[in-house]
Amino acid sequence: MNARANPGGNAGEDLWFTVLGPLQVRSGDGTPVGLGPYKQRLLLAALVCRANTVLSVDQLIDALWGGDQPRTARKNLQVYVSALRKIVGNRIRHVPYGYTLTVTAEESDLLRFDRLATAGRQAQREGNTAGASALLGEAVRLWRDQPLVDLMGSPFVVRESQRLADRFLAVYEDWAELEVESGRTPGLLDRLGELAARHPFRERLVALHMTAFDQVGGRRQALACFEAHRQFIARELGLDPSPVLRRLYRAILAGEGPAGPHPGRRGGRSKPSQLPRDLRDFIGRAQQAEAAAALLTGGDRCPDLMTVSGPPGIGTTAFAVHVGHRVADHFADGQVFVPLGHADGTPRDWHEVLTELLRSTGLDVTPPREETTALALWRSWIAERQFLFVLDGATSESQVRRLLPGRGPSRTLVTTARRLSGLECAQRLELDEFTPDEALQLLVRVLGEQRFAQQALGDDGRTLHRLRELYGLSPLVVRTLAAKLTVLRHLSLREYAEQLGRLPARLDELAVGDASVHDGYRRFHQGLAPRQQAALGALGALPTPAFDQKVLLAALDGLQDPAERIVEELIEAHVVAVAGNGNGTEDGAENGADEILAHSVSYRMPRLGHRYAAALHRSRAPDGD
Numbered sequence: 001m002n003a004r005a006n007p008g009g010n011a012g013e014d015l016w017f018t019v020l021g022p023l024q025v026r027s028g029d030g031t032p033v034g035l036g037p038y039k040q041r042l043l044l045a046a047l048v049c050r051a052n053t054v055l056s057v058d059q060l061i062d063a064l065w066g067g068d069q070p071r072t073a074r075k076n077l078q079v080y081v082s083a084l085r086k087i088v089g090n091r092i093r094h095v096p097y098g099y100t101l102t103v104t105a106e107e108s109d110l111l112r113f114d115r116l117a118t119a120g121r122q123a124q125r126e127g128n129t130a131g132a133s134a135l136l137g138e139a140v141r142l143w144r145d146q147p148l149v150d151l152m153g154s155p156f157v158v159r160e161s162q163r164l165a166d167r168f169l170a171v172y173e174d175w176a177e178l179e180v181e182s183g184r185t186p187g188l189l190d191r192l193g194e195l196a197a198r199h200p201f202r203e204r205l206v207a208l209h210m211t212a213f214d215q216v217g218g219r220r221q222a223l224a225c226f227e228a229h230r231q232f233i234a235r236e237l238g239l240d241p242s243p244v245l246r247r248l249y250r251a252i253l254a255g256e257g258p259a260g261p262h263p264g265r266r267g268g269r270s271k272p273s274q275l276p277r278d279l280r281d282f283i284g285r286a287q288q289a290e291a292a293a294a295l296l297t298g299g300d301r302c303p304d305l306m307t308v309s310g311p312p313g314i315g316t317t318a319f320a321v322h323v324g325h326r327v328a329d330h331f332a333d334g335q336v337f338v339p340l341g342h343a344d345g346t347p348r349d350w351h352e353v354l355t356e357l358l359r360s361t362g363l364d365v366t367p368p369r370e371e372t373t374a375l376a377l378w379r380s381w382i383a384e385r386q387f388l389f390v391l392d393g394a395t396s397e398s399q400v401r402r403l404l405p406g407r408g409p410s411r412t413l414v415t416t417a418r419r420l421s422g423l424e425c426a427q428r429l430e431l432d433e434f435t436p437d438e439a440l441q442l443l444v445r446v447l448g449e450q451r452f453a454q455q456a457l458g459d460d461g462r463t464l465h466r467l468r469e470l471y472g473l474s475p476l477v478v479r480t481l482a483a484k485l486t487v488l489r490h491l492s493l494r495e496y497a498e499q500l501g502r503l504p505a506r507l508d509e510l511a512v513g514d515a516s517v518h519d520g521y522r523r524f525h526q527g528l529a530p531r532q533q534a535a536l537g538a539l540g541a542l543p544t545p546a547f548d549q550k551v552l553l554a555a556l557d558g559l560q561d562p563a564e565r566i567v568e569e570l571i572e573a574h575v576v577a578v579a580g581n582g583n584g585t586e587d588g589a590e591n592g593a594d595e596i597l598a599h600s601v602s603y604r605m606p607r608l609g610h611r612y613a614a615a616l617h618r619s620r621a622p623d624g625d
Contacts, residue, residue, distance in 0.1 A: 015088060018109045021149060040084060044088075046160075109142050112139075129178055133175060166408060185211075185215045206225060206229045223253060242362055307427070309419050311609055312520045314431045334387055336357065340395070375402055379405060386408070439478045467497050471500075
């Protein structure tokens with residue numbers, strides 16, 4: 001046991017907090033410290049499990065009483081905190097909205113476990129198998145029993161215990177696999193058998209148990225393990241074992257030893273790496289990409305779901321793929337990329353998507369058509385595995401919600417043109433257009449420094465600001481402009497901008513090869529509800545993409561549904577946004593064309609969206625062209 005001086009505490013200078021088994025606190029000489037009544041111990045358990053993280057008062061009350069909280073819950077909570085401070089000192093700190101317990105890895109078995117597991121997996125990635133085995137083995141030995149086994153009468157503790165047990169099993173499997181590969185199997189058999197029996201859905205444990213038996217000459221026992229598992233999942237799920245486990249069975253049956261990777265083995269040939277190509281000229285958004293990567297790899301204390309949203313052409317897919325490549329090595333079982341829509345923008349059937357997900361993750365079956373049964377199969381199959389899922393082009397919350405893992409170390413990154421505000425417990429990231437400097441960087445990278453130098457703006461960037469006024473500076477627009485200029489080599493950027501300014505206000509000009517700005521907005525428009533489509537056409541009658549609330553409500557007044565409700569839906573769909581600068585003009589406006597009333601709610605549309613809406617409005621007018 002290691003302990004460290006209490007940072008500013010008034011009691012127990014050296015303490016060691018344990019939750020990987022019964023909740024205990026020991027002094028520096030190993031003496032157990034009395035923790036008081038049940039609710040007080042429950043409070044301490046919550047703080048230790050989420051050490052160095054603020055838990056709100058409401059979260060703590062829910063942990064202590066659930067839905068049956070007394071009227072004096074807040075006062076009782078304060079009493080328990082005061083009593084615990086007499087034991088642990090000022091490690092418990094109060095902030096305006098909750099409490100936090102400040103401890104280090106030298107004071108907590110859970111934090112020490114996390115640190116050892118992280119170091120062990122890093123050693124494994126670097127090829128240091130001996131070091132990895134030593135570090136992971138030390139982490140495994142910290143576990144004494146089911147986490148918080150003495151407090152399992154609390155629903156909160158049951159959830160926390162299961163969460164921590166999943167983390168332990170993943171680390172144990174990593175360590176046991178290294179031990180089996182090194183031939184150190186005799187000491188593993190009993191524990192592997194115990195864990196495989198307690199967690200029969202974890203095929204990796206079954207495979208390790210079979211391999212360990214086979215290595216010590218227990219071929220008959222290895223085959224019996226497979227048969228017991230086969231009968232179990234046939235009875236519970238109506239399925240056969242995975243192809244990987246069946247290959248292992250056939251190899252042992254033939255006396256050839258393990259064949260192919262165990263389920264979940266790092267670096268196995270079956271590990272999917274489905275992310276599309278990362279753009280080598282990816283520009284900007286460095287802070288957002290860094291924050292997204294940190295959240296996706298931040299462990300169990302970070303959200304398991306992130307949405308990346310923005311209007312058409314803003315680059316949500318490119319951003320998600322870029323972040324996915326940055327964090328790919330953190331996901332032991334691979335990366336799975338699944339489009340949620342067809343090429344025409346219509347949503348794919350959930351059963352088709354689920355079948356693709358199951359097969360991508362190694363279960364080559366067609367799931368049942370009954371949704372509840374199919375999703376139970378999916379969640380059972382994926383719970384023990386660590387994948388990064390990128391779900392591209394979501395159009396509704398329900399489309400995403402049914403595909404999310406129920407638990408486990410996997411993470412899901414969703415791209416969408418909508419905000420999906422009804423999606424629970426999601427970290428949300430909204431992308432905006434390029435700044436002129438970012439657009440300039442991309443143009444230089446695509447066209448080349450020499451070519452761009454020959455076509456230098458020479459006008460202090462006014463050309464880019466003119467293009468911004470015409471179409472905005474979304475990544476799709478800037479990339480299309482760059483691609484057009486690689487074809488129109490006789491034109492400079494300034495000359496092409498002038499040409500665009502003389503043409504009718506259409507999006508057809510922004511097309512090259514199979515990249516078309518107009519087609520992207522057409523697919524987006526087709527995915528809107530009928531009243532939202534009508535509203536988009538009505539906004540095309542407005543002369544500018546920035547307007548106040550009065551103008552917006554007047555433009556929507558002729559529609560059947562209440563204008564206020566439609567405005568909410570348009571904000572949700574990224575058709576309009578509440579202007580953020582509060583100065584009465586749209587961000588980036590250079591003249592009075594976009595002026596709106598000060599001191600009122602103001603809105604703006606993406607310039608590209610306004611152009612599309614204007615074309616839509618003209619096409620519906622009696623004299624539309």
